[in-house]
Amino acid sequence: MIGKIHKQMSHDSWLFSKMATPEYTPFVFLLLLFQSSVWGVPSCHATKPGMLNVHLVPHTHDDVGWLKTVDQYFYGDRNDIQHAGVQYILDSVVDQLLKNPDRRFIYVETAFFYRWWKQQTDDMQNTVKQLVNEGRLEFVNGGWCMSDEATTHYSAVIDQMTMGLRFLNDTFGHCGRPRVAWHIDPFGHAREHASMFAQMGYDGFFFGRLDYQDRNRRMVAREQEMLWRASESLTPPMADLFTGILPNGYNPPEGFCWDQSCDDPPIRDDPDLEDYNVDDVVTRFLHIAHGQALVYKTNHIIMTMGSDFQYENANLWYKNLDKLIRYVNQMQSNGSEVNVLYSTPSCYLQELHRANLTWPLKGDDFFPYADSAHDFWTGYFTSRPALKRYERISNSYLQTCKQLEVLGGPISRKGPFGAGDSETLKKAMAVAQHHDAVSGTEKQHVANDYARKLANGWAHCQVLVSNTLSSLSGSSAPRVYCEHLNISVCPLTETSKKFSVNVYNPLARPVSWPVRLPVNGTAYSISDAKGKAVDSQVVLSVVPVSQLLFQVQAPPLGYSTYSVSLLQNGPPSPPSPLPRAPKAVQNKVWVFIVTLRDFLSYLFCVCLSRYNASDGNNSESIQMSGAYIFRPNTSTPFIISKTAKIETLQEVRQWFSPWVSQVVRLYTDSRALELEWTVGPVPIGDDLGKEVISRLDSSINSSGVFYTDSNGREVLQRRKDYRPTWNLRQSEPIAGNYYPINSRAYIKDDKDQLTVVTDRSQGGGSIQDGSLEIMLHRRLLYDDVRGVGEPLNETSDIYPEGLVVRGRHLLSLSPPATAADTHRPLAQEVVLQPLITFTDGELHPSTRLEVRERFSGLQAVLPPAVHLLTVSQWDQDTVLLRLEHQYQASESKEHSQPVTVNLQKLFSTLDVLGVSEMNLSANQWKDEMTRLDWKAESGTHHTGVTNQLCLLSPLGRMKTADLL
Template sequence: MGLLRCCLLLLLYLSCVFCLPTGRNSICGYKSCPATIASMLNVHLVPHTHDDVGWLKTVDQYFYGGRNNIQHAGVQYILDSVIDQLQKDPARRFIYVETAFFYRWWKQQSQSTRRIVTQLVDEGRLEFINGGWCMSDEATTHYSAVIDQMTLGLRFLNDTFGECGRPRVAWHIDPFGHAREHASIFAQMGYDGFFFGRLDYQDKSRRMKTKEMEMLWRASESLKPPLADLFTGVLPNGYNPPEGFCWDQSCDDAPFQDDPDLEDYNVNEIVHKFLNASHKQAAFYKTNHIIMTMGSDFQYENANLWYKNMDKLIKYVNALQAKGSKVNVLYSTPSCYLQELNQANLTWPLKTDDFFPYADDAHDFWTGYFTSRPALKYYERLSNSRLQTCNQLEVLGGSKSTSGPFGEGDSDTMRRAMGVAQHHDAVSGTEKQHVANDYARRLATGWAHCEVLVSNSLAYLSGSAAPRVFCENLNISVCPLTEGSHKFSMNVYNPLGRTVRWPVRLPVNGSAYNVTDANGKAVDCEVIAVSTSTQEVRRNRGYAKNELVFQAQAPPLGYSTYIISRVQGQPPSSSFKTKSPYVIQNKFLKVRFDPNTGLLSSLTNLETQQTIRLTQNFYWYNASAGNNKESRQPSGAYIFRPNSSDLFIISKTAGIEMISVYNTVQEVTQRFSPWVSQVVRLYDDRKELELEWTVGPVPVADGLGKEVITRFDTDIKSTGYFYTDSNGREVLERRKDYRPTWDLKQTEPVAGNYYPINSRAYIKASSSQLLFIYLYPKFEAKQDEKCQLTFVTDRSQGASSIDNGSMEIMLHRRLLYDDFRGVGEPLSEPGEFYQGLVARGRLLLMLTSPDEAADVHRPLAQGMVLQPLLSFQDGSPAASMKLQFSGLQAALPPAVHLLTLSQWDKETVLIRLEHQYQAKESKTHSQPVTVNLRKLFSTLEVLGASEMSLGANQWKEDMNRLNWKNEANSKPLPPRARDSSPWEVTLNPMEIRTFLLRVR
């Protein structure tokens, strides 16, 4: 391990030697912090700019300053100007956050400019904060994509500036609510603190009164303190300067006019105003240090304006110390401010929940963006799965993957596109339409590069260089190769570390097919007519009359090949009737429909004999136009505000177009209206019920914007409790009209109870009922008290439980007004045919006991996030072709997930192994589990391993974080017990461990 570390350090040095001056003498980080005065109020001025990686303009337009008619902003000029001004006074400081922009700027600079910047970084005068590719959204992002985009940015800073480029503070000043899992990720990446600007107005008011604007956030119930503990501070003015002290070219505040002969001499006025602002702010914080964010959106294009006035502010305010003033102003950074708080040695309040939902006023809940732009949200999720596959196959295919029979491929383009997509105005859906289009275009371009890499790798692994086709529109039954070919093969690549079975649906025009697996064994299959709703959605993009349906299986981290041939002169598959025409069932589930309404009526788990009443329908909330008595706030891209709590039912009945019962799958096709339909599916060997919904174009000719939901009503006595995941990892308990941290005054009974779900949510009997059963074991529990109904989603969405035993999930939004939060246009997506966006997605439902639920929904949710990749080759495969492959020697234990496998450099790969269960979540799997790194891969020989921080920008053994006292009196943990050998890696519940492996 020591030898590998030396080699890696040498590689790091060689990668930076040409961009760094010789004889570096670094005094960055906490060592570079300016002196403060213990007996005074120290005001830390933090010069900064907040540069959205796309919002009103695209990333390119923001960087170059294009389309300034939309918004005046040019990031390249900001960095040019700031670097120039920092050189003029060694006391000046600046922080920069968005690595996606800095990376672009750096590539364009001369060697002399790079040397200047490196010196500024080494001296702590230019400091990188946060350091991810972007400042990610916290509600609609999946933890795996967040870790990836942070790693991308942090690696560039590390490779370019070494230790002085490593951020010590997380900085999420603009995201619209804050997830507990994000704080856990930051803590595990080695950050010492976290600052943000937005929290609920009621929460902020209470915290200001009690001086709890700064706290210790315990961000995991499973990781032992302080592994996921993170000091967290709420910035007093969001991310803006105090009122009256903005000196950017975009501002109107008066500059210092300090010539005494001037009629408009205003030094005394500005100084007095600043002293008042400082003392007012200090009243809400515990120490004699306060922070002021001196900057805002895309400011500092002319940095001279800011620095000239801040120089004078520091000069004139500090001059009053000679007259008895107790205020000391200084240039500073968030890191230096954090160090002073740490040295104060105070006891800080403890936070254990999250900061959702966020409201900035009584009727202004930012819960609409949980669902805004549902198609983009799905495309981002699908792109994440494709990126992981691309990364894995780059490793498994070696050098042949990037340069092979299909040309030059790369994973970097997709990695950067996904990094941009995590931005808090990207996957969140809160950007202008042309910017949303640009995000999607970037993802498509990234996949085009990865597609070449994947084709090369599969050609090498399989021994077949025949052309390979990837069908992008299988969800609407479009794939020209399968539609027209009489014989073809299908490769199913599985990015998970366990064997998966996956239902495959291929568009075809034949009436009968034979399917054989990699071992030549016949596979049961059916030919089913393409549904009417699918034909309506795809229009003229495909011509398949039928779908070929079968279950495919692929080994862990590997592929399996299926050979499909059309059978001539054979009749199509015929469905058979069930005992009841309104019941479908397999050996696990029985699903009943009401014959009078066509709606779902009950769900039975046949293994446990649990039955619940289950009714599902589609509704819409009338989106506020901002014209009712209580508030002028309309619904928009950010804000969900129904005009009332009333739901408008789309149809009281569902027209059942078809009940198809086959050996492999049973389907009920429901139509609720011309713009809402659904297929309810039950596959033969699966324990979950699949609901494929199609919504849109949402009609607005009646002048009403609509927030479309599907709601499930059950007889489970949930009594206001429901559960949602945090960025796809740990689950948090939610309660209607309640916040754990303060006494909520609920002003929006629907929007104020909405939370983000990233992969799953569930309802079950309330804890009070379960406690009663525990205290009185002779009491015979009713069915619902043993039941948990879990919902697994294919993208991030907003959800709530407004009524007892119900769960509603928002699927689509189409609105007619802007919500006055900056985007400047209503959320009304045109769709491909400019009639309005049609969204299609899947929900998976599981009915289990609460004790068994985790063992089922965890792997199911992972399977939705990391879906198998299908590719096709025309004709028969060559006899020499390898039809099956696994990159692992054996499947990983059920509790272990291979979170990351990617090429780091020519001889090393980055892996992350994750324990995917919470402590006490599963009787079976919530235990420590050990994995042998040397016995992990089938084609890679592991020669050495060194453990890294979660962000892979420092060695784990060098990761030392600041310690904080807290109300729970938690003492720091002793050092982690060493693994039994360099190769035996033990994972505890919810632990992620990151390694660089030297491989051959």
């Protein structure tokens, strides 16, 4: 069976059936594709031609954690924080839908619905299925949560969408499959999200937030509904997505909120009462409807009737909506041309499609988002950096856990170390994608709860991983997990005289990875799986602990084991005093020259600086910096120290202040320079919040342009003080030029490209030509009045004086023509990093068979252009596989070409028996997918890219031939 990826940046996925070799249990695989889906016509009320049709959409927006935890929101606990109980919302809505067949309701967050569903009786479940089948209850979006779009990685987004959509598919079938993506609350919108939604089969996408200047322009031009061309590599219409901007964010029109949390008066329709108000309500509604129609393109408009955690008493809403529809429509007998109806987003979208119009085309994204002149929502790109890192490494661990679940078979779930599972971590990771989770915009106790759920998921996966590694290696030795290696803590390596290091690589190509282990000895001997000696070094760390440093090699989708033995006890000798002459740390690629002023004379300098946060005491605006909003009180960063204390070994250590330090490392033959930064506790004794940045100043002539990734996939061009779709009036020269950096950013000129790969999502910009700055940490003393209600002032039991955060930036310097060949695999290694486990003493075989110290799940390395995105158990006999072409068109002369993959010869231990192609989210068969076609206006494709990428071939997916 041969698969060919015909287009750049395409994603291919399959369901496979597989046959086991004598050593392994049989499985089945699923093959899937990043692509499209079928349009099924929902049960929609008839509209009236020639009239203004107003689509009322009853809905609730239920955050999967924000001011309260997920559990507290579901049960209605801690109403002293916020009155909200999701279980009561669903109870009440179902009850009210049954009372009037005209009524409609949409629901979004599958994480909550799944929990509610499990608690229902068979009779209630059958009732809900009937409501869904009749189109009276409609699911939109359908992911486990409504994910953030700035700080999420595409692989985690796909996972959480797949989880939610699979539950709806399995539970309700075709009628439960969402047809519309619905991101009404995220704080800016990523192009890659639109591309994924299109490839998941959605016919449209609606959201509520966009920059106030952009909205004003679109209202005047009647361009609030458009066709979003969400990829420059995929052939239209594969990544085209109809996109609509909702008129009131996601709230009802002013004066028409009838929830128990609202203060608007109900419709009082008894004419004998003194406060009868029907005429006033109808007049106001008609005025609002006509006004809204002026800024949209068709005779159909949409109104969201609901808001945060509304409909706990659904009778209040529906009783008034019934009256509103009746009394407004009665005016048609007096010549009114307004027709009001209960509707859903898919019914509204269907009417827009029937209009058969052409729509403006958009090619960039919706970042950054500002809701007024000095209020840029760019701070959350970095908020809660420790949680952002934990989420990222949890994603890596989840992919490893899912792979080993497949490679290990049933023994992985019930093996020598007990019962393990991947589902717990899947759900925790899915919740973490929520737009008030990894974004860092939740209350502190909620952030703690997200981290707790991830830790619980890790614990379940650790049992599974131990079972599989024991089975594959033939060793019964218990596995030890050192989860605090980033702060040089691992009790086993610090005390044991002999131990083994197992390195599992989740990538489909071999990796070379530096391992740094805390130890208490002076010298160690290390041997690889073949018994060959490995070079190593013991060095003093920034913390008062010695570190054992050596390089490991791990095969694709497999592991390698290294044996470590203590040769000599005691700490290493301290370094000799630093000479006054400049020092150089270099390898074959880099020359890193350090002067006493801590500048790098090779093309750029690295400066750790900070902004003082605005406290709102400003003549231009009272806006403060907070969890959401970044607003420094000056446009010039403060240098933390003009000089730094420096030590040079095989690495350079820089102390800029007691709370800011950095280690610069070069590894043999590495094309990357590693900057390990440590920031905190950020001092606040001067009553000023602070936002710490790393600034890279170079001689590159970037001409005000830099580039950032979109959710870790395609790269977009950014230009200082510029927006591709409107004439920007810049009011915040720093915050207004910050963009999300999910995995990498770069600047370039004709000769050089400087790329920074990040280990978590961060915010950054290019404020000066030749410069990149990335925000590392934020500690703030004021709430920014966007709802969270507390300042971003993180502390913990370990760090009561303020949170300390450590992270890494990898710098790559290459000619622009070949830069992608370096930074793409580099970013991939950081996102899917090897999992390191330990065993104490010798590896003992669990049977008479020899211990297998090296293993690969693949027969051969995948081509560099192909990334193995997903290997996951689907059901007892089926496995989900996703492969993707990861290069953009024209990005790489060598790797942007189509690639052929032999699927039958992919795995080393599994024989493929059958394959079925599905869409990206695995909720529809590929050959059943159809999507609505939309016509774009000519000459309206705005893009920030000056040199358009050329498509090298028709956009492709992976094609599969018949099984041999």
